[in-house]
Amino acid sequence: MRRSLTVSAALALGLTLAAPVHADEATSYGAPEATGAVELSALGTYHADVFDASGAEIVAHDPRTQRLFVVNAAAAVVEVLDVSDPERPEKLFDLETAGVRAADGSVVERGGAANSVAVHGNVVAVAVEAADRTDDGWVVLFDTGGRAVNALRVGALPDMLTFTPEGRTLLVANEGEPNDDVTVDPEGSVSVIPVNRRPAALTQDDVRTADFRAWDEGRELHPDVRVYGPDLSTGEAGTPGRVARNLEPEYIVADTNHSAHVVLQEANAFAVLDLRRAEFTDILPFGTKDHMEPGNELDVSDRDGAITLANWPVRGMYQPDGFDSYRWRGQTLLVTANEGDxxxxxxxxxxxxxxxxxxxxxxxxxxxxxxxxxxxxxxxxxxxxxxxxxxxxxxxxxxxxxxxxxxxxxxxxGGRSFSIFGADGEQLFDSGSDFERITAEAAPEFFNSNHRENTFAGRSDDKGPEPEGVVLGEVRGRTYAFVGLERVGGVMVYDVTDPRAVTFAQYLNNRDFAEDPAGREAGDLGAEGLTFISAGDSPIPGTPVLAVANEVSGTTTLFRID
Known part of the structure; x- marks a missing residue:
């Protein structure tokens, strides 16, 4: 059996160390004590048998059929898995996007990549980038049986998509990255698509686009929103300017049926989107993390031969990738995985x-x-x-x-942490140096390991454990955050019911460092996408399940939550 790593340290939550802690000086790294309020345990794993080629990136669940839809970017398809028996997930078929004719008459190209998948009701939506990522991409719509029913043109590099809570509107984050030479830089945008009527009947005219051009036309931009690098604006009337090209939507959460928040990762900011008008109403910065503050220690060197958690005169830009939201005392709160990019x-x-x-x-x-x-x-x-x-x-x-x-x-x-922000950008909580302290206790000899190889401190000089994604789920009336670590691997679990009293519940890493990362026995490497399946929607009646897609190992693993 694979030796999963878990940790429950002996020190109280929030305890910090005044002096650096080195591996040869102590066996405890000041990790918070795991409450054990919930416990994850691995159920079953599906292997795409593709190593280090994005064989499993994003995962979505359909409770009616008990199927998982998993983006296999390596094959440019979505793999459909039967998880009615979650201990033995079984592949059924692929959703093929190439060759599907779109409503505007174009045909989805071969050579592009499937980047994201979302499911609501009988509709499965897949984001597909063009072979040249600076060209406009597509959203391909399927039914849950696997039949392609329509495709619509969206912006350049559609990298993530999601439905509003009632499923009537589909939102697509068009990242708009430049080409490698940075001679072409499309604008970032969000496509807003009504899918409340028959998806097959949608036309290209149904697609509305929210862009950032207003901030090039005189609207004041907060100075802490990062707009930088080459300016490829033409200066011609009606063409996107520097801000519109610079801001790159990374991830969307639809808080209600009428509003959404959009993370702009490289800009270290988020935007507020009005879905009725398909317009951005505000852009707010996340700010920076002071690594001189007690509790914000980090390990910064891959050459010192030790675990050295210490304060340094550095400010970390949070730059979250995935995030989720919930309501607390009438407020919308954003829970962010502070990856950095x-x-x-x-x-x-x-x-x-x-x-x-x-x-x-x-x-x-x-x-x-x-x-x-x-x-x-x-x-x-x-x-x-x-x-x-x-x-x-x-x-x-x-x-x-x-x-x-x-x-x-x-x-x-990056922040090497997860945070809770108010909708006004005020930070209510940050996990500080928890992730490095916890992983140091769980596997000190592989502290800050990379995901492609078993190393010691190989990522300390970069972004550490690199929290990639986070999903929220309710378990017996409590709200938990499940945070995936892209590099060393595993899932951090925190009770975030009250942002003023956040507690660490568990860390579980379904990775075996004794095995070659390129082999099946190594387990899960490179947690990318996470989906929480509630007790009411679960293949195990009454028991929530977490599904995690791992891009390096090409595995999709289901965990029961007790």
Whole structure:
């Protein structure tokens, strides 16, 4: 049997360590104590038998047929699995998108990729990017039996889609990434599609598009929303400007039938979408995480040979990927998985090592750190050594002095955490350094491992455990967040019923570090998409189930929640 890793530490929630903790100094890393209020256990796994080629990315569940729809980007299809017996998931057939004729007369190309899938009622929607990702993509509509009934043209690089709660409207996040040379940069947008009438009867005229052009035409943009990199605006009337091209919708949650929130990951912000008008009404920044604050420690080097959780003069940009929302005391709260992401193309890259960044001599955070730390680091040269902060991946586009000659502030990618934000952008909770402390206790010899290989601290200089996605679910009247870690792997479970009193429930990693990652016995690698199946919709009557798609191992695993 695979040796799944779980942790229940002996220290109380919220305890932090004043000094760095090294692997050779202590066996406890200050991890929060697991309450055990809920317990995940693996039921069954389906193997796409594809390693490190996005064999299982996004997963959606249909309770009426007890089928899972899993995006296999490697094959550019959606695999349909029967999970009526969740211990033995069985593949039934594929949803093939290539060759489907769209309502505008175009034909879905071969050579593109299926990026996302969503299910509501008898409708299955699949997002498909064009072979040239800067061209407009498609949404292909199927019935749950696998018959293609229609396709509609949407924006460039449709990367995620979702239905509104009652299923009448389909929302598509068109990321609009540039080409590798950054000579073509389509605008980001969200397509708003009514599917309340027969999907087969939809025409291209039914597709409305929400864009960001208003912020190029005089609407004030919050200064902390990141708009940066090459400006490919033509300046011609009616064409998208710099903001419209720069903002790239990553993920959507429809909070109600009339409104949605949209994460703009690279911009470190989120937008508010009015579905009645198909217009964005606001854009708000997530802000940054001060890694000098107690509780926000992180391990920053893959060259020091130790687990060193410490404070550093770095501000992390939260930049969530997946997120979910819930209601608390009449407010909409956003729960974010703070992955982090850089613009990193052949024609433009903002990512570099800190040691290659020109720091201002009087950079306040750095100066204060050098003057007052107990680690004997007294110079910039010592600070930027490989065994200290030198190898950390940071942004060249942020923290610049007014004249642009040097960097006054160090900005890293991601928060290595999950957060709860109010709809006004105020942060109500952040898990701080929990994820690195918990994973350090669970498997210290593979702390911050990558997902393609079994390594020690291989991701410490980048984004650590890299929380990728989060889904919320109600279990016996309590709301839980299930957070997937893309690199070291596994699922973190937290009770978020009250954002003022969040508790850690469990960490389970269905990965065997004793096995070759390329083999079946290694288990789950690269958690990407998560779906919560409620007790009422579950293939196990009365017992909730969590489905996790893992892009590197190409596995889809179901967990029962007790």
């Amino acid at each position: 850089a613009r990193d193309w052949d024609g433009y890259s903002e990512e570099t090592r800190l040691k290659d960044l020109e720091l201002c001599e009087d950079a306040p955070g750095v100066r204060e750190f050098l003057e007052d730390n107990d680690r004997g680091i007294g110079t910039v040269e010592e600070l930027t050594a490989d065994h200290n902060l030198g190898r950390l991946s940071v942004s060249t586009a942020e923290g610049l002095s007014e004249d642009g000659s040097c960097h006054e502030e160090i900005r890293s990618f």
